Amino acid sequence: MVIQALNRHSRQLLIASVLALRHSSLLLSWKNKCSTSLGLAKLHKNRLLRLLPGKTQIEPTVRRARLPVATTTTTTTSLIASFSLWKKKGTPAAADPKADSKMAEAAAKNLAETIQHSDQLFDENNFQEAYDLLVKSAEPESYDIKWRMARVIYNLSKSAPSPKKEELIRESFQFATDALALNDKDYASHKWYSILLDAKSGLDGIKERITQLENVKKHMLKAVELNPNDATSWYILGQFYYGLADLPWYQRKIVSTIFAAPPSGTYEEALDCFEKAEKTKPNFYSMNHLMLGKTCQALKQNDKAKEYLALAANVVVLNEDDKQAKEEAAKLLKKL
Numbered sequence: 001m002v003i004q005a006l007n008r009h010s011r012q013l014l015i016a017s018v019l020a021l022r023h024s025s026l027l028l029s030w031k032n033k034c035s036t037s038l039g040l041a042k043l044h045k046n047r048l049l050r051l052l053p054g055k056t057q058i059e060p061t062v063r064r065a066r067l068p069v070a071t072t073t074t075t076t077t078s079l080i081a082s083f084s085l086w087k088k089k090g091t092p093a094a095a096d097p098k099a100d101s102k103m104a105e106a107a108a109k110n111l112a113e114t115i116q117h118s119d120q121l122f123d124e125n126n127f128q129e130a131y132d133l134l135v136k137s138a139e140p141e142s143y144d145i146k147w148r149m150a151r152v153i154y155n156l157s158k159s160a161p162s163p164k165k166e167e168l169i170r171e172s173f174q175f176a177t178d179a180l181a182l183n184d185k186d187y188a189s190h191k192w193y194s195i196l197l198d199a200k201s202g203l204d205g206i207k208e209r210i211t212q213l214e215n216v217k218k219h220m221l222k223a224v225e226l227n228p229n230d231a232t233s234w235y236i237l238g239q240f241y242y243g244l245a246d247l248p249w250y251q252r253k254i255v256s257t258i259f260a261a262p263p264s265g266t267y268e269e270a271l272d273c274f275e276k277a278e279k280t281k282p283n284f285y286s287m288n289h290l291m292l293g294k295t296c297q298a299l300k301q302n303d304k305a306k307e308y309l310a311l312a313a314n315v316v317v318l319n320e321d322d323k324q325a326k327e328e329a330a331k332l333l334k335k336l
Helices: 002-024 030-050 072-090 097-123 127-135 143-157 164-182 187-203 206-211 213-226 231-245 249-258 267-280 286-298 302-313 320-335
Strands: none
Touching (some): 097 143, 127 143, 187 213, 231 286, 286 320, 302 320
16 A cells, blocks of 8 residues: 555655646756656655665666756747847848948058059159059959050050050050040040040041041040140140141041041141140150151251150150150151
8 A cells, every 4th residue: 555655645746747847948858858757756665665664675776867857937038049040130220320341441541552552653654563553453343444444555565566465455445445435524534535435446447437437536525625735645646736737638538538528627727736735734744845846847847846856855764655755756856
């Protein structure tokens, strides 16, 4: 009877322990709950048996390490933490305006430094170094990088042998086209587009070059209009007028067949542009000295022609343009 009572009591304790552990923690496995409950039941059973005479302990009391019991608060916190982590992964973080602003400022600073350095290298006739710097820019699609790439590649083409020369001219023309599409309100895009359109169309034959004359002139005039203080823009416009005035008869005939009203240019218009370029920035370009001399010679102003040609002939050669100006001026001086 006593044993049956004990067994009944043990079962009740087992059930009570299981129910208690069931509510103790969501994090414990069923195996651990059962093991703990059985251990408690056996402990109570053995203690009761000691109290009965002549009865021995059925199982030795085993001391087990106490398992941590999670409280309701811990469980709730864990669930909230889990939900919080899921929410962070699923929901994008809100943008930080200050961080975005700092990143934009850093990018603008890097672009400004690249532009400044590349311009310095270009002015020093280090065209390859300027190209290497620009091609590594973090913002290769920006307008300021595009037109500078057009400029530096065109200058690299001047010393390149064919067919590399033609390849570089076409590449630089593409950069000029992209730059113009990005910003047609700046003089530089019109200036370099006009220069490279003329150079590229020249590769496609005399007829194509003549066909593009009006388009070339339009962009040259726009460049001067947007920035009348740019000496190079005046120089290329002077080149345009000089080229038209100096056209051979057979090219004039081609021009007249293509255009109902052919573009015109005179030596006087050319001289005016070259003089404006020189006045804007004295001694800025050996080729401007050469063209002043050639234009004055065409207008029979030989004294002025000699003066300008002498400047071109004595230039210190730093690039291909200086070399061309020096050699051609020296030949023309011998004829005066």
